[in-house]
Amino acid sequence: MKIYKIIGLMSGTSLDGLDLAYCHIWEKNGGWLFDIKETKSVKYASEMLNTLKNTISLSPEKLIELHNTYGTWLGEQTAVFINEHTLEVDYIASHGHTTHHRPEMGLTFQVGSGQHIANATGIKVIADFRTNDLALGGQGAPLVPIGDRLFFSEYDFCLNLGGISNISFEVKNKRIAYDIGLANMILNYITRKVDLEYDEDGKFARAGSINTAMFNQLNNLEYYTLPHPKSVGYEWFLAKVVPIIEDTDDSIENLLHTSVHHICEKITQQIQLNFINKNQQLLITGGGALNSFLIETLEQKLGSTTKVVVPAKIIIEFKEALIFALMGVLRVKQLTNVLSSVTGAKKDSTSGVLFIPN
Known part of the structure; x- marks a missing residue:
């Protein structure tokens, strides 16, 4: 061997x-x-x-x-x-x-x-x-997703929350995966406005409230309507997302809170769209898994149909x-x-x- x-x-x-x-x-x-x-x-x-x-x-x-x-x-x-x-x-x-x-x-x-x-x-x-x-x-x-299949097949869904969010799952012995959309890229862009690398544990986001206009604009981005396979990069973020942030006159807390709710809304939609079974498990890795407010918000939106699994920190950070x-x-x-x-x-x-x- x-x-x-x-x-x-x-x-x-x-x-x-x-x-x-x-x-x-x-x-x-x-x-x-x-x-x-x-x-x-x-x-x-x-x-x-x-x-x-x-x-x-x-x-x-x-x-x-x-x-x-x-x-x-x-x-x-x-x-x-x-x-x-x-x-x-x-x-x-x-x-x-x-x-x-x-x-x-x-x-x-x-x-x-x-x-x-x-x-x-x-x-x-x-x-x-x-x-x-x-x-x-x-x-x-x-x-x-090749690693999700070969190393983490016991989970129904594998979600990575890096700069962007992407998801991976099996349908009839075929691996399906795609970029859902935004994750830490938008959160870190906002925190850097106040010279913070990131919002630790989502504490600033937790203190805010939803800006409805911004929330709706983010939810209505055309990318979310496209079929998979699909992926996004920094160019899309600069062209489509940054203008929404810059046109929104609100506190850092509210911008972050709105963004977290948007991220979780779009993830929840994809989990519900691809429902596997009533005991399904969602493995979450990437830096976003360390954002406790984001994880709590996602759990609330998903409800009891999906168990959220946040693994050991070494897997979160180095998967x-x-x-x-x-x-x-x-x-x-x-x-x-x-x-x-x-x-x-x-x-x-x-x-x-x-x-x-x-």
């Missing part, structure tokens, strides 16, 4: 930093098992944060330059992590940081050059997990990094790691590019 020793790297749209998870992953009796051995989160310095936040406006030359320098930075952070814990590593699997996501144009881009990570660490790297699916006519997203580690293993073994039922591609694929260190 081969145990793959692999580090998963993840930087999400909420821009709260880089997650590193050193995992042991192995196959047993036709199923996949994991053990998260070590983890680390690296906050972005203000300069890096601002650069990543504004990548949408970079020139092509500056974007490629960032692709390379950010790749080196990822490699350096990974090397520090390895040295801190004296880790024995077979591979590194890196998602990179999404700067552009326009699947309707056949376009997605994640900065963080795999070759630069490999050269900085001296370890083989699997990166660029999305491009192949785009080339096959898919959305290139979401990717995490995505873990699953990119799994995707790296599947790529090495030439097994399917991207599901066409999720992305809308012509077929399932084995995605990711292998980079050898020099």
Whole structure:
């Protein structure tokens, strides 16, 4: 039985930093098992944060330059992590940081050059997990559902609350998944207006009340009416959501409270639309799972038909990094790691590019 020793790297749209998870992953009796051995989160310095936040406006030359320098930075952070814990590593699997996501144009881009990570660490790297699916006519997203199927199949629904909310579930042995819509991206945008990285435990949101006009505008965004497969990125947020926030003259507390209710309203609609059984369980991970006001609001909206499961903090915070580690293993073994039922591609694929260190 081969145990793959692999580090998963993840930087999400909420821009709260880089997650590193050193995992042991192995196959047993036709199923996949994991053990998260070590983890680390690296906050972005203000300069890096601002650069990543504004990548949408970079020139092509500056974007490629960032692709390379950010790749080196990822490699350096990974090397520090390895040295801190004296880790024995077979591979590194890196998602990179999404700067552009326009699947309707056949376009997605994640900065963080795999070759630069490999050269900085001296370890083989699997990166660029999305491009192949785009080339096959898919959305290139979401990717995490392969891990939901192989690692977390005991739950009826898997919900990730990162910068955006996405959901994953099985229908007649077919995995369905898509971006529901907003999550931490809108909450963090609002808190940064008062120089807060995020609203801890949702305490500011809890103190507010609903702004009905803003709530209705958010609920009526066209994206929510589109059929899946579908996914959204920062461009959509800037174009469609930011104007609603900026046109709403209200307190930070009310803006946050309204946003939390909107997020939970849209999640609840999707759970009810895809009702599985009266004892169904919803696993929630991602930074939003740590927002107690958001979780309480969601539980109230869902009622008794759905049990909300918030797992151990290590799973909440590092599930995505873990699953990119799994995707790296599947790529090495030439097994399917991207599901066409999720992305809308012509077929399932084995995605990711292998980079050898020099």
